[in-house]
Amino acid sequence: MRWTIKSKPEKEKVQALQNALQVDEIVATLLLQRGIESYDQAKQFFRPTLDDLHDPFLMKDMDKAVARIELAIENQENILIFGDYDVDGTTAVSLVSSYLRSYYPNVATYIPDRYNEGYGVSYQGIDFADDNGFSLIIALDCGIKSIDHVAYAKEKGIDFIICDHHRPGAQIPNAVAVLDPKQEDCFYPYDELCGCGVGFKLIQALSFKRDITMFELIPYLDLVATAIAADIVPITGENRVLAKFGLQVINSNPRPGIKALVQNIKKKELTISDVVFVIAPRINAAGRIKHGNEAVALLTEYDLDQAEIFASEIEQHNADRKELDQKITKEALAQIIENNEENQFSTVVYQEDWHKGVIGIVASRLVENYYRPTLVFTKSGDKLAASARSVKDFDVYNALEACAEHLEQFGGHMYAAGMTLKEENYVAFKKAFEKVVQETIHPDLRTPEIEIDAAINLVDISPKLIRILKQFEPFGPGNMTPVFYSSHLKDSGYAKTIGANDEHIRGFVKQKGSESFGVVGFKLGTKLDVLKNKQGFEAVYSIEENEWKGKINLQLQLKDIR
Known part of the structure; x- marks a missing residue:
């Protein structure tokens, strides 16, 4: 994982927004990072109304x-x-x-x-x-x-x-x-x-x-x-x-x-x-x-x-979908290893009996595994059809456009697309797509990035901050859940792995002068030793409310630790 701390807004702007809104530096920084620079813009952000909709x-x-x-x-x-x-x-x-x-x-x-x-x-x-x-x-x-x-x-x-x-x-x-x-x-x-x-x-x-x-x-x-x-x-x-x-x-x-x-x-x-x-x-x-x-x-x-x-009935379809998606993902991963394609710039896989309804999900799973632009093909009538998924900041639609001579049709977005081609064009397309990705993808985009909004200390995490962060919702592209960085963290002695195959970690951490916070790290089970390191560790995380048996507690959801 690449840890990237977003550039800090100008001090004067932070100070001006702090004064205008009567908030602390962390909140003013988060707002400025989202393009909110004035009281009126903040009011529209925190208190949207139906009058804000365009004609x-x-x-x-x-x-x-x-x-x-x-x-x-x-x-x-x-x-x-x-x-x-x-x-x-x-x-x-x-x-x-x-x-x-x-x-x-x-x-x-x-x-x-x-x-x-x-x-x-x-x-x-x-x-x-x-x-x-x-x-x-x-x-x-x-x-x-x-x-x-x-x-x-x-x-x-x-x-x-x-x-x-x-x-x-x-x-x-x-x-x-x-x-x-x-x-x-x-x-x-x-x-x-x-x-x-x-x-x-x-x-x-x-x-x-x-x-x-x-x-x-x-x-x-x-x-x-x-x-x-x-x-x-x-x-x-x-x-x-x-x-x-x-x-x-x-x-x-x-x-x-x-x-x-x-x-x-x-x-x-x-x-x-x-x-x-x-x-x-x-x-x-x-x-x-x-x-x-x-x-x-x-x-x-x-x-x-x-x-x-x-x-x-739809619940049953969803259960069937999960089963298919797991089976096909397993087969696709095996195909990549068999073809010795683990170190390529793109993933393009094909099997004629793969279920067309889940190839988009499988493409997403493969991106999680290899983190590169991915296409999953299956047979559809007398042609091949595929779903494409991309990595952050790489435009898969443009890459397909560069290979359009091999395709029958295609359409979609920067991060997801669909296409069809004649079976005889598959090998030529696969080579062309790999070449386009290799020539156009920036080396940084081949490693997953964690964008960090701000470095903070655990003592900065207060009920007031949480109340304000809740008002940043709904989260999503363009307004992602704020991600924070803290260093010199120490495990409180209760860290352990949880979940099937010990995939995840759970524990309690503190920092000098702070109270103890519960932490959970999904898919970070292999990093248990980092969490238990007596010298301490640094972490990237979001802050969330965890609801368990009717009680709500604050917890840090770890994105990565080192």
Whole structure:
């Protein structure tokens, strides 16, 4: 691990913010590192309100999208809500369909089959719309590159509204409206929305026209917060407002589908982290193992008893997903060793019988193991399909673009992407991708980095500091959980390994003049001797509240020690 302490903000700025907010140096430093330099900015950060959301009509083509939907309703047209099978897509479809159905009945949903249709807008979906009398398709979390699909639909007399957040290609589809804040000629003030976030801006715009207040849209924010967490978009600006209010809905009055998923979690309050690790994998499991339609059925169900039945089926899919992911990860790791590829700059593995629904998770597991850009391929029809995952600060999308001659299609983000290619091009692509990564990755990016916000002493950790840190939530990209560094720490004598195979460590530590703090270090079991070192050690950690048997205690979650 590389330990990197962030550069300290200018002393004058720290002092000025301390005085303005009446906070100590640590808090002022953390705020300045997040781009917050004034009282007003701090107020907006700590006390976001729904008034902070931007006018949806600032988004390019929003007026056209609203006008086309209003026309469809006026003419009693059938509207098909189309979306991807992942969390962002299924929550977006659930959001827009349930909103429109609240006042217009002729609305149906369509999630493509992961295995027969693949990612994004499909010809099969357009044929379904044509066969069933749909004249308007609203595509969510996909469509920005669907030039040919939109043209095909037009030939059949079907209009498209695209709501996407992925990077556009050189050409934009000829749709009635294209809502994507990442378009170069879209001057919407915030371009980091997820697909469900763009869908929310659409219903917000429709509500303006119908004199529906923002307050009445709050119940939909549990879906938006779930998508923001699952899609790993920055929790800054507008996303921070949507996530904060969405979490409040999840914790107070979630829709029956989400309530059914979380009712067995014994926690007073769920965080973004709980959404990422508890809610999102279960919603995803439907599309991975069975069909994304099951996730939409769960998220749009209004009867709790029925939602509980759907949730238990999805729970089983999630258990199956875990089993598959462990098996395939084991096989992929064996393949890397067998091919003598442990020291490469990238990981590219392929086995034709690997389950397409879990290759993205397997790619993430392999990144954890070898820490390098990773692609996991499987057979999909007559082609090969892959999921890509990257390491911090390396743009895997750009790397794929550099190898585009070998690919049939690709799309995604800086850190995650999907692609297909012909089987005969696999070996050439694998060589080309390794070459591109080798030539473009900075040597530092080959080692995991821990970014440290500030060096502190344990005596600095007070109840007041914890109260303020809690107000920094929700955490996520752009506003990560603060990480601290302390040195000259001593074990109190109770350090031990815990968990299966003694993977983790637990103990109590103190520093000269401080009280004793409980510590836990996940996957640090091999460093027990460092913790017990009588000369002391230094540590990088975050501070958290640990809830155990109804009691809440402060503990340090160790990221690394030496």
